Amino acid sequence: MGNRDKSIIYALLGIYALMVSWYYNHNIILLIIHWIFWPIYLVYELLIGHLSHDMWKIIPQSYFK
Secondary structure (H helix, E strand, C coil), X not given: CHHHHHHHHHHHXXXXXXXXXXXXXXXXXXXXHHHHCHHHXXXXXXXXXXXXXXXXXXXXXXXXX
């Protein structure tokens, strides 16, 4: 059961990284590149501050409005 829980979280974080990529770039080629290297891309976005000031929750909400 433990491995399944980790894989679901891993997949959800990958989808979240794709949502962030599309929100800022709107480019399919960058989306594919960020899908391949999504853990690095997600850490990069955290470090440069694109997910600060509640953007980490505004970005997913923008897809469901």
